[in-house]
Amino acid sequence: MKRRTFLKMAGVGSISFAFGCSPPDIHLFSQDRASSDMVPGKATWYASTCRQCPAGCGVLAKNREGRVIKLEGNPLHPVNQGALCQRGQAALQDVYHPDRLTTPLLRQKDGWRPVSFSRAEAILKTRARRAAEKGPDRVRMLTGTVGNSMMSLATQTLQNLQSAPPVVYEPYAYESLKAANEKVFNVNGLIAYRMEKADVLVSFGADFLETWLSPVEYARKFKAMHALCGDSKNIFYHVSPYLGLTGANADHWLACRPGTEAIIALGLVRQALDIGKGHHLPRNFYKFLDRTTAAYTQDRVLQDSGIALSLYEKLIIQLMGARRPLVLGTGTGACDLNGQQINLAANLLNLLLDPQLRLLDFKHRYRVSMASGGSEILKFFSSLDGDGVDLMLLNGVNPAFNLPPGSGVTEALKNQDVFVVSFSNFMDETAVLADLVFPVRLPLESWDEYGGRQPIVSTLQPAMGSLNKAPHLGDVLLHAGFEKNRPAKNYKQYLVSQLASTNGVVDETRWVQLLQRGGKFSFDLKVNRGSHKFKPEKLAPVLGRGTTPLPSSPVFIAAPSIRFFDGRDANKPWLCEIPDPLSRVAWQTPLLVHPRTAGQKGICQGDIVRIRSEAGSLEAPVYVSKLTAPDALAMAIGQGHTAYGRYAAGTGINPIGLLSSRTEPGAGIHLSIGLVVIEKTGRRMKLAHTDGSRIQHGRAYALRASLKQLQQTGPPPRNGLSMHDFPLTLPLPEGYDPQRDFYPPHPHETYRWGMVVDLDRCIGCGACAAACYAENNIGIVGVERVLEGREMAWLSIERFQPPGSMEQVTFLPMLCQHCDNAPCESVCPVYASHHSKEGVNNQIYNRCIGSRFCAQNCPYKVRRFNWFDWQWPEPMNLQLNPNVTVRSKGVMEKCSFCIQRIKTVHDTAKNEQRKIRDGEVTPACVQTCPTGALVFGNLADPASRVRKLVDDPRAYQVMGYLNTKPAVIYLKKVVVDT
């Protein structure tokens, strides 16, 4: 090197070192104007309503520094009473989705062109005016379930454009249930059920823990009915060709042949009549029933349905002898060929067994009742051409994904003469076919009102500022649909005036109170029990024609999914990554095949098979298990999108591609199809499942106790050192035994946090896991990493099945056990896993060097290692909880018992100079649990709820015999008889 070059480099280097080595500035932005409700570092809560499904649960949105970072159920709301499901928890990911549209897109010959919102509004206005000028009925609107105010505005707008009111489309529209309610009870719509009061519950496929009507509400009511009460327990029978989460929670699953639920239900009607029920009914009606059900003898039921005689007899005895029986009809989508008969028979059974119909709540109607039937939806699309429609508006629907291939949606949307506007925030399958995609505000950013269970009015208010300039749909309609005769200046004004006229919200005070509570929940109602004029002629067309005969080859069932509902939630990475509750497969959509079918065809787990039906064909990996009846193949609806953002597009398989678009009034579009052909392709695929095993290999993880055992004797004395007689050892000084313990006891000051998990109450819905993802900034690893076993969930719902009977599922929420003798703590070379003075097992991220010794030594496998820096593509990073560190590559992490929440409560208590009260600390998982299966509290306080629950004879510790002294105490699941 030349001298000059050296000097130049040294000079420039040292000067740039002096000036340029400080890290880039970080800015602290001050607001221009003070907002009255924002204190930096403190959360502000806004009551709103979840709009992820038509149930309409109340939510409280936690706002930190202007951004909603967490959703929790509104405890005042009568529908969900403080709980939320995993889809509700994940509603946030719509708001912050990286693929959310920020501007309208206009279709051009050479692709999409972004246009401004005002330009898009102008285009829409011109189109609407021109259509209205041409003549009547030239504008059509298809919308998802919306609130009263939005519906009335949409109707008014279309009226002003001389067109018919909007058509409401819901993929799960409960058509046959509505028809049955009309025919038997003479009530219009979907009534509610007082399930909590039942002593025998029978469901003919109604998946009320997953998607049916109002899953959070029925999860709560189900456990109110089904949990151990004293030393007795009520019974739940599930009759269905596939298990599903609801079936997995049943005491008895009657795995019938697909399509034979109706025969069983009518057989039960027959039995009820035989034992003398139904004499309160009018004579002609009784005779009619007697006549039409004569054919459904016990022999026929058993022969056709393939269920075991012993189970059927047990069902008959218990149902007929029940004091408060409740029978529910088919599942969400009328997914059976004989859906109408099943629902009619279910209603008739309720009527026969409980003449006063005490468990049917005629006061309430589910909002989804407003949805149109399948045939009307198909007509909506098929008639576009002939009716000379010019403008079509689509709001909150994705028919191109949800309707079967033969329904002609794609062709209708591609029609050049119709200008299609999709008010979607994402480029989903329907938006891709539209001419203008016009993103509107999402529910968390809007003023609105919705009552999932009428007459409840549940309000929505903006819980955060908007991330883009998208207007509210109501404002778009007011602008585009009216000239000078606008009914209100903006949608909020329209909403307020609507609420004033319909619900007496006449002044500012009442409006504010309404918003604070989250809605109007108490009403003085006259009950319309229906007129109960039982008319045989109404039932005759359905019951008279008998049940449709069984298709001979396997029947393919598209099952509504607890994770993705009808597919609208498939774009949320939390829901993709939280595995399916039963197969434990994440990201992928396996085909569930019964071992017998698999054996006949020579199919193994992970084989890719081709399934063909009359409507289409698809290829899917196989998951072999007894989760279906031998003649059924099942696949979850929701994935397999061709568009809809980076997480949904190309992920999984869409089972709707196999379904037929044939429909009949009162039956809806069937979610099952017979005569499918299944064949091997010769290719294989690794399933991304997160479970190690389905069975327990003889170890004591997820324990069950039979009711008889609990009734007869107290728990056997436990004072040995083996797996079965190791005593319950609390993580308290009293649990210290110098004979057994190597380490001295931990001195805990005042608090020793612990959790009690009641396995009898856990339904395995996974809401807690989603809440944990939201609260603790847990990374999304994607399918490749899950295949490597590197998922990051701090809390996962493990499921175990006894080797012999796969339908007896026990769900085990597994999280860090915060052991007193924590195996992780003793092996950390740098003291990064550390025992806190309140018993929580700390993980000190900056101290961790990533040796992974702790994960190796943890018998519960709850420690997660960051193999990479996980990505939160913008603006998803805005959802991150500022009170929780985002962990980086090379660091171990795990459940912290939501230490940030413990600290917040400590602060409040210190400010008020008192101790923390029992129940004051609620980790995110405990907060959202719909069934109250999780209880958190201070084990050191003898009066606390957790401490009292520990005395339950069902209490045990998972692998407590390793003397880890876990602070998570489980209560055994109770089985009625084994």
Next chain:
Amino acid sequence: MSGAAATGNRKLVFAVLLCTLLTAAFLYFFYFLPKANMGPEQPIAFSHRLHAGVKNIQCQFCHPFVGRSTHPGIPPVEKCLDCHNYIIARHPQILKLQHYFDTRTPMPWVKANYLPEHVLFNHQRHIRHGIACKQCHGEIKAMDRIHGRRFKMGFCVKCHREKKANLDCWLACHR
């Protein structure tokens, strides 16, 4: 021969001198330049010495949440203008402030005090225990611009030990 040696010596001397000079320049720029210790330049020339020192305005007047929340809060532009609409309202710096307000632009103050990302300092707890602001932040009344500091664990632990305060990892500081 001696000529060549002399040239070599001279070269060496020159090189040493130059290196010394460069090092001195580096040290000057890094440590002694008047600007170096002043702390980061802010969007407007706001002086804490003037407001907190000369005018003796309480810290809490502008950072009102310090006793109520983990974060003390930085004042909204509106708050500055509450006074500065009447005091030196035509000053160029105040006009700049006014511009932020009129255009509804958040002010990009530059962060001066740094804590590692995995630590959450709770101002409320410390204020309620009577810890004065200056115990951690220094003599703000004498600083025009806040030089701030990068807080390290030792700084916290020393005081926590002395005062027998919470020394638990997660329950105290880490998150």
